[in-house]
Amino acid sequence: MGGKDCDEYICSNDKEEQQLKEIFNKPSGLQGNSGGPTQIQSIMKEKPLNAIELGRSTWPLLHRLSLSYPQQPTEKDKEKAITLIQTFSKLYPCKICANDFQGELKKSPPALESREKFAIWMCEQHNIVNRKLGKPEFKCIMRRIELTHGTPQRKEWTSIL
Numbered sequence: 001m002g003g004k005d006c007d008e009y010i011c012s013n014d015k016e017e018q019q020l021k022e023i024f025n026k027p028s029g030l031q032g033n034s035g036g037p038t039q040i041q042s043i044m045k046e047k048p049l050n051a052i053e054l055g056r057s058t059w060p061l062l063h064r065l066s067l068s069y070p071q072q073p074t075e076k077d078k079e080k081a082i083t084l085i086q087t088f089s090k091l092y093p094c095k096i097c098a099n100d101f102q103g104e105l106k107k108s109p110p111a112l113e114s115r116e117k118f119a120i121w122m123c124e125q126h127n128i129v130n131r132k133l134g135k136p137e138f139k140c141i142m143r144r145i146e147l148t149h150g151t152p153q154r155k156e157w158t159s160i161l
């Protein structure tokens, strides 16, 4: 995972690094609003996220997003969600993951009839990847998803689980 496939897509930071080097090499008075040398140096030391870190940052966003989907979506809401998921599956910056996700979308298109259906569908999609990677499966029930990825006031469910 990551490595070549990740670099080929948009994980590669070579261009950005070059741009930063150019800014950094300018005399301090010419650096404008781009930050001082210390800030730029620290940006350059950061590496782009690899596929694991990227996934770890992305799944919580996807789950949270499904939890904020309307309870009773309109046709417009459904359209927005399908566009988002399809576009995401094409642009996700880990090529192997994106290709795989596109295949899964064909087998099981997003369930957009309600918030619960969308949240559970997202959870199941995550489990499909978990299974492929030999990770434990998550119990895809709404309360459990909300407890893990929802807002802090949902903590009252801890005792039920």
Ligand SMILES: Cc1cc2nc3c(=O)[nH]c(=O)nc-3n(C[C@H](O)[C@H](O)[C@H](O)COP(=O)(O)OP(=O)(O)OC[C@H]3O[C@@H](n4cnc5c(N)ncnc54)[C@H](O)[C@@H]3O)c2cc1C
Residues within 6 Å of the ligand: 001, 051, 052, 053, 054, 055, 056, 057, 058, 059, 060, 063, 092, 096, 097, 098, 100, 101, 122, 123, 124, 125, 126, 127, 129, 130, 133, 135, 137, 138, 145, 148
């Ligand atoms: C769309 C997509 C496709 C991916 N495809 C691949 C791939 O093909 N190959 C690959 O190597 N990596 C892939 N990844 C990355 C991979 O899924 C993991 O994100 C990565 O391996 C880091 O795993 P992790 O164990 O830290 O936790 P993650 O799997 O990132 O999960 C983050 C947290 O979500 C919770 N969680 C776990 N499972 C579920 C679930 N089913 N529902 C709700 N919450 C859950 C847990 O609290 C967990 O700590 C993909 C990521 C995404 C977003």
